[in-house]
Amino acid sequence: MPINALLGLCAPHDVNPSPLAAAGFRWVGLEVPLRCGGGGKVVADVVLVHEASAHLVVCESKSGSNIEVDQALRYSDITAQTVVHAVSLTLPHAVRPSVEVLYLGLEAHSERLALSLKSAEVPYPLLSVGKASVRLTRAEGASHQLRDAFSGPSTDLIAPPAAYIPFDHDSEVHEFVTPVRARLVQAMALGETDVSIRVLAERSCPNFLMYGQAARGQLTKKVQRAARQIATEHPGTYAYAEAPGGGEGYIRILRTPESYDARGRTQAYQALSRQSPRRRPAVDPNQLDLLQELTGTDDSEGDNVKERP
Template sequence: MEERLVPVNALLGLCTPNDINPAVLTRAGFRIVGLEITVACSAGGRVTIDVVLLNEAESHLVFCECKSGNNIENEQAERYGMIDPKSVVTAAAITLSNREPLTSEVLYVCLADKSDRVIQGLDSISADYALLTVGDSEVTLRRAGKASKILRDAFPGGSVKLLAPPARIIDFDHDSPASVFVDKLRPYLIKAAARRTEEISVPRIAEDLCVHYRRYQQAVRQQIAKRFQTALRQLSAEEPDTYRYEQSPGGGPEGVVRLLRTPEEFDHRGRTVAYQSLARVSRRRRGRSVDPNQLDLLADVEGSSELEDPSEPSDDEEEGLEGEEAS
């Protein structure tokens, strides 16, 4: 997992019931309602919120900025303080059942060893945001006095002990290298072919392989789909007898990949020929002395009917042919 995704995964883990680590945010009534949500700020400009949390019972939103480095972006941090919660509800298509007025706050999330520098950056611009720090064995709410009571109640002792490092809930995203998408697709397509699947759409692939895909804003979903399209084109070029990518009319992320053969057909003939080749090598080596009490493995392989190619004559047939030619 890329280091930049560790803070995001730690936060998502606290919202994931039945995980090995305690889901303290879920217990406090929070759930994930948006990832990579871009909104306009009241004083101009735009900001992209990494994770949006909602406590529906309290009509309370938390805008989370996840940092893996030492420094904050001052302009970005200032814009976080200008977000209208209603604009986030619209941008993330959040459905609200509670009619109470919306409230919101900003939460920064960072790696524990970078927390002092992040706090220094927030203080330098007088940003009154709480900070969640992530370590291998603990998650701590720092600057708790700047957090809402709703958020503080999720961390009654200030810290949460982790039984294991943050899970790899999201191990790639739209900013990951192209090779990651190819690596994700190979085993996925092999399993699909084993199930005799004939074709799969790009949106289906994205939903299956990208956790929380539907929580991303539409523009980000399109970026992820395009990365999968590029990876499918590469695989189709590398293995044209196995995969064929077909773009939908008019473009867009609705293309499909066709699976042209199953794993049972991958190099099956080649595997048989390879064993026969080994057997032929063993015949050429039979002039050497062999202990009669030892098992000749290659001889056993040579005599196995499962490994013989019906398109080639057997040893007996070869001798018979030679005799006919001699006569």
């Protein structure tokens, strides 16, 4: 929720207030690996930019109540130039960029997170996210751009933060099946005959191109596994094919509901959009039927029993 809340604050048309968007911020990267001084590395959950001042905000999200002290200290060794290069950002004018670190956390853990940041002796501000409000704490360590965006004590939310990222590279494969299935049906309706796994990943995963290279690779692999599962469920409609020379491969669309009679077209699309029912496992011929075990009979007696009306 903290990341989705942050993205909502940067979205100018969200149902909730968007103070970061109003202040001139937008997000430019997700899961971005960053080199630190001394050969260390961190992976920023979100990177924001305030283009008017060339100011960057590197965000680290915590769902629990603790921080990693070593990680927090590594963040202090990041330079603005490193972030600019990592997100391939083109600044609007020649100005020296600046950078700060912002931690995100749930409101229920805000006091514990603030104490942890204080114990680590890092000045990072903390954005505390609840279901009804968002609040910037430790604001004394924030840039004037962030303080201007959160000028009040808190920002009230009309609704819980929207799911800008409903799943990510850490999600289980089964969470990818429904969105991948929907994109395959969409491709089918558009008359496409082949859809690469890479294209499926871009269409199925929100903000796919904003992720760092490693995260994009993990997303693509999970989309591949979901697509192969769908092809197995519908062998007469889809087939997975390896790409020449290796790679993620692609899905071949063997037939579409467009070729059906018009009366069955809608039902065919609906069937392809639903999760296929699990097949009943094959019965072991050596295993007695439960009813037979209970009645003490077997099929061999059937020939000697007269048919009853």
